[in-house]
Amino acid sequence: MLSAVDLAAIWLTIKLATITTAILLIVGTPIAWWLARTRSRFKGLIGAIVALPLVLPPTVLGFYLLITLGPHGPVGQFTQWLGIGLLPFTFAGLVVASVFYSLPFVVQPLQLAFEAIGPRPLEVAATLRAGPWNSFFTVVIPLAKPGFITAAILGFTHTIGEFGVVLMIGGNIPEKTRVVSVQIYDHVEALEYAEAHVLAGGLLLFSFLVLLALYSRKGTRVWQ
Amino acid sequence: MKIQGSYLLAGLMFAASGWSIQAAEVHVAVAANFTAPMQKIAIEFQKDTGHKALLAFGATGKFYAQIKNGAPFAVLLAADDKTPAILESEGNAIPGSCFTYAIGTLVLWSAQSGMVDDQGAVLKKGEFQHLAIANPKTAPYGAAAIKILTQLGLLDTLQPKLVTGENISQTYQFIATGNAELGFVAMSQVMFDGKLTSGSAWIVPTNLHEPIRQDAVILAKGKDQPAAKALVDYLKGKKATAIIQSYGYMLP
Structure with a gap:
């Protein structure tokens, strides 16, 4: 039912979402903590930048990534200087974009989870x-x-759903x-609707089940 | 000056009212490689006939799927001669309305000057990271690029370096931003009036790939639209063919 190419695409997507989620939990936690605690006047600015995506x-994000990561862009020149070459068309590039x-x-x-804790438990500690x-x-x-679980699930599923x-x-x-998502697009474009259905239906079912599990958890609200 | 201006305005309004009897909008699906010439032609078309051509650009394969599923296009300017023929045989286009509006040429192009030599030897040397082509499954210019690489016996060695754009415009974008050092695009994208607009290029000789015959067809949705017929006639006219040739296309 699934061709080798489809399986490769599925494996690649899971790999991308897993690595991206791991990086996001590491990078996102201090940002969220800072946003939840700070009284800095930059809070609004950083919060707005984080929320931009x-x-x-995706065309705006993709277009600017293509230019900044490219050979004439600042990031592209930096990665070339580091000796790792250019990021577009590579898996590492997809991770950065994701x-x-x-x-x-x-x-x-x-951030919402941290804010909900409030200062009291930390003062006691x-x-x-x-x-x-x-x-x-x-x-x-x-x-x-619960906030970490929500964040990980949303980060993972959102990366799986990435397309543009x-x-x-x-x-x-x-x-x-x-x-x-790109493989499905290719199948649809090439009028291979049967192949498209298998992948598209699978993705639909997967996303629904994950969200069902997330929204059905007892005593927790998704966005805290 | 003011009086002249108002005369002009009155004249325009008169002209516009004259058109409004039959001026119409026509939805046109245009192969991505034909973007630049078609934008020019649409302006002239509106000036001369009053009809407005609403242009959508993309991969021919995508348009085929959209047309089959009820897209509102009245005319298709394809990047090949197969798609219009299939649409006709499937009853999605007006029989007998199909004609070749341009014959396209593939060019190996790089945004860097001196990167591509005039014999295409750069392909054999393989001193590059990425070679961009259009998606061979959906874009005729992509399929032609694969044919050329096969003819040159380089497909297997260059396969790992291939990056594919969703259509020929995205392929151009990959190369123009320097993310792919070189790639196969349509001559119309990089040349104007017989001159390369930037970078370096190799015009692929016709013994390596058949000329890409690009056919236009009136679609079933355009059956009762005079503007669709008018556009197709206009494409065959002097003004349009001159624009088409200036972008490096040949005519049948």
Whole structure:
């Protein structure tokens, strides 16, 4: 039912979503923590930048990524200087693009979870002589666990559903940048509707089940 | 000056009212490689006939799927001669309305000057990371590029370096931004009046690929639209053919 090319696309998509989610949890946690705690006047600015991918069409993001990551762009010149070459048309490039693209889906649930904890538990932890790192790992992370689960699931599924940005900087290379959404597009374009249905139906079912599990969890609201 | 201006305005309004009896809009699906000439032709078409051509640009294969599924296009300017023929045989186009409006040429192009030599030897040397082509499954210019690489016996060695654009415009974009060092695009995208507009190029000789005959057809949706017929006639006229030739297309 699934051809080798389809399977390769599925595997690549899962790999991309997993790596992206892992990076986003590491990068997104300090950003969300800062946004939740800070009284800096830059809070609005950083919050707006993080939220941009929510409203920007993928064509805008893809177009600017293509230019900035390209040989004449600042990031492209930096990666060439580092000796790793250019990022467009590579898996690493897709990871970089996906991290930007899915950033708000990880940062915002985390930020809301951190804000919901409030200062009180940390003050209590401090009176018990817990250092900031200690209290973060023993108090904040357990209390914000639902937020982490939501963030990870949304980051993962949103990356799986990515299409426009990948189309613009991926170059449709099998096993490197041809993810499931692009493969479905190719099948539809080539009028291979049967093949398209298998992948598209599978993706629909997968996304629905994940969201069903997420929204059905007891006692937690998705966006806290 | 003011008086002259108002005369002009009155004249325009008079002309516009004259058109309005039969001026109409016509939805046209245009192969991506024909974007630049068609934009010019549409302006002249509106000036001369009053009809407005609403242009959509994309891969021919995509348009085929859209037309089959009820897209509102009245005319298709394809990047090949197969798609219009299939649409005709399937009853989605007006029988007998099909004609060749341009014959396209494929060019190996790089945005860097000196990258591509006039013999295409750069392909054999293979000193590049990425070679961009249009999606061979949906874009005739992509299929032609694959044929050329096969003829040259280079397809297997260059396969890992291929990046495919969704259509020929995206392929051009990959090369123009420098992300792919070179690639196969339509001559019309990189040449004007017989001169290369930037970078370096090799015009692929016709013994390596058949000339790409691009056919236009009036679609079933355009059956009762005089503007669709007018556009097709206009494409065969002097003004349009001059524009088409200036972009490096040949005529049948």
